[in-house]
Amino acid sequence: MTPMPILNDPFRAxxxxxxxxxxxxxxxxxxxxxxxxKDLFDVAGYRTGCGSPVKLAEADIATRHAPPVQxxxxxxxxxxxxxxxxxxxxxxxxxxxxxxxxxxxAAHDRLxxxxxxxxxxxxxxxxxDFSLGTDTGGSVRAPxxxxxxxxxxxxxxxxxxxxxxxxxxxxxxxxxxxxxxxxMCAIGDVxxxxxxxxxxxxxxxxxxxxxxxxxMRDALTxxxxxxxxxxxxxxxxxLYRGPVGPISEAFRVLQAHEAWIAHGAWIExxxxxxxxxxxSRFAYARTVTQEQADACALIRAEFAAQVEEAIxxxxxxxxxxxxxxAPRLSEDATVLDAYRAEAMVFLQIAGLCGLPQITIPxxxxxxxxxxxxxMGAAGSDRALLALTRAIAEASAEEGDQAL
Numbered sequence: 001m002t003p004m005p006i007l008n009d010p011f012r013a014x015x016x017x018x019x020x021x022x023x024x025x026x027x028x029x030x031x032x033x034x035x036x037x038k039d040l041f042d043v044a045g046y047r048t049g050c051g052s053p054v055k056l057a058e059a060d061i062a063t064r065h066a067p068p069v070q071x072x073x074x075x076x077x078x079x080x081x082x083x084x085x086x087x088x089x090x091x092x093x094x095x096x097x098x099x100x101x102x103x104x105x106a107a108h109d110r111l112x113x114x115x116x117x118x119x120x121x122x123x124x125x126x127x128x129d130f131s132l133g134t135d136t137g138g139s140v141r142a143p144x145x146x147x148x149x150x151x152x153x154x155x156x157x158x159x160x161x162x163x164x165x166x167x168x169x170x171x172x173x174x175x176x177x178x179x180x181x182x183x184m185c186a187i188g189d190v191x192x193x194x195x196x197x198x199x200x201x202x203x204x205x206x207x208x209x210x211x212x213x214x215x216m217r218d219a220l221t222x223x224x225x226x227x228x229x230x231x232x233x234x235x236x237x238x239l240y241r242g243p244v245g246p247i248s249e250a251f252r253v254l255q256a257h258e259a260w261i262a263h264g265a266w267i268e269x270x271x272x273x274x275x276x277x278x279x280s281r282f283a284y285a286r287t288v289t290q291e292q293a294d295a296c297a298l299i300r301a302e303f304a305a306q307v308e309e310a311i312x313x314x315x316x317x318x319x320x321x322x323x324x325x326a327p328r329l330s331e332d333a334t335v336l337d338a339y340r341a342e343a344m345v346f347l348q349i350a351g352l353c354g355l356p357q358i359t360i361p362x363x364x365x366x367x368x369x370x371x372x373x374x375m376g377a378a379g380s381d382r383a384l385l386a387l388t389r390a391i392a393e394a395s396a397e398e399g400d401q402a403l
Contacts, residue, residue, distance in 0.1 A: 006036075006081045006127060011103040013122035014081040020045025022065075028076030029186060036122045036131040038115075039082040040089055041066040041174075042163035050165045051087040051115070053098050054272040066163030068132060068174050068191055075190045080128050083118030087278045088263060089134060089167045091115055092142040092343060093327065093336060097275025101329070106148040107368040110326035113143025116177070120147040123177045130178040130187055136167045137255060138322070138347030140175035141373065144359040146326035148369030150184050151177045152385065155378045156354035159191050168258035171351040181385070181392040184358070188385045196379035198314040199387055202231040205319035207238040208346060216324055216370060219363035223372045226391050227318050227360075237310060239317065244345055247303050250296035251348040256285035257293040277333070304353040308377070311355075316384070317375045321359045322346050325368035349375070356381040358388050 006014050014036060022043060025031075039049050042062035049056030065073065073079060084102050086094060094117030095101040104112040105125035112121045116133025120143030123131050133140045135153040144151025152175050159174040166172055176191070178184045204224075209217060228234045240247065260282065267274070267282055274282060311317065322343050327336060350357040355375055362372035374384050 009127065011105050011121045011125040011127065012100065013083055013102045013118040013125060013127055015039050015049065015084060015099075015118070017046055017082060019081070022073065022079045024073040024078045025076045028074065029190060030072060031076035033077045033129040033183065033186075034080045035072060035077050036081055036083040036119055036128045037069055037079060038119045038131070038133045039085050040134055040165040041069055041132060043069055043079060043082060046082055048165065051085040051089065051096050051099065052272060054270055055088075062163075064163070067160040071190055072132075072187075077130075083116075083122050083131060086115035086117060086139075087275050089115040089136065089139060089165065090259060090278055090281055092138045092340060092347070094143060097278070104147055104326060107146075107326060109330075110328050110368050111146065113146035113326060115139040116143050116175075120144055120149060120151070120177055123147070123179055124149050126179075130176055130183055133175050133177060134161075134164065134167075135173050135175045135351070136171045137251065137344065137351055140177065141321050141347060141350075141357060141359045141371070142343065144177055145321040145369065145371030148361045148371075149177050149179055150181060150361065150388065151175060151359040152184060152188070152381070153350055153357045154192065154381045155356045158193065158356070158379075158381060166262045168255045168262070170258060171255060181389040185385045185389050188382055192381050195382045197377040197383070199316045199374075199376045199380045199383035200231070200314035201316065202228065202234040203237040203310065203315055203317050204228075204234055205239045205317050206236040207240055208319045211342075211345065212320060212323060215365050216320065219365045219370055220320060220372050223360060223362035223391075223395070224318065226395050227372065227374070229394065230387055230391050234318075237317070239307060239310075239319065239349055241306055246299055247352070248341075248344055248348065250299040250303070251344065251352055253288055253292050253296040254300060256281065257288045257290075260285035260288065300352050307349065307353045307355070311375075311377045315377065316380075316387070319373050319375060320346060321371035321373045325365045325370050354378055356384055358384045360388055360391065
């Protein structure tokens, strides 16, 4: 069967590419559902622009689908187009300097989140039922929280990234968005292998909740109560046992080092005009040495071992997805830089440790949505999805509108 393309895109979520012929199975577990694909993944019949006009101009039309796209088509879902992404996928805000920012359907005066900006916007705006994104340092989880939808960052390497532009391969994952937990579970059944770890023991990340402003804590409390009710008991724990600064620096250095390996030669060869924020990040990335990266890899390994020890035997952390609602479109670079630095304290953990994390719509602050997350051991992806569905169903029975 052949899908119909998106003809009306009021949120500017999709790239304005001519529609391609992307046949899908007539019957399957995802029959009746439509999806968008972040413009990092190859979809046969489309160019892959990666948020860059130079990449787009250089790209040949893809002749085959990236494996997760093919799996979804085989399951009966119909692909309706490719969604906007931040330039080279390196930002959590979604304001592409060349193509603009998709509209955040949940809060029109705020950023949609990046780098999977169009994927989150398309789902939140009802343009498709679900979408594919990628997450390196928060690029599924941040826009999911900002736009008020569900978003999964799976266990590292759980879903193939063949046919997808890399940013920092030891952090990169293929994730997905949907408006309800049942669809999230259905997608997981198609894309994820069976779990190899349980999710049965809840820990509240007290150090991260303590970083929140009172309005944010209050907004998350009802959903946190639903999460706690899904377990027999909960204990409080800390994700950071020592100072946050060295961990954040390790993430920054390692991501930059890998990004330069992935794109540095192309940047120097093409002299591609980068947006100011992206240019600044790559200018820094150019300076990172192998010795710095090696030292930070040791910090990463020690931190990951501590977190993995804490979640051994079915541990699940509940934590704020991010420290606040999406920044407003009018914020200047200084405010955004400060926001990003604090956001990474929340977002960098799963990437450094290779762990699955699902973002749950959890409430509103100043007229904008905010999310709560569950993070489990590597290989507990389906268990986290099942927990999320149970929490959503219990919340719906009580008339809670957040989930």
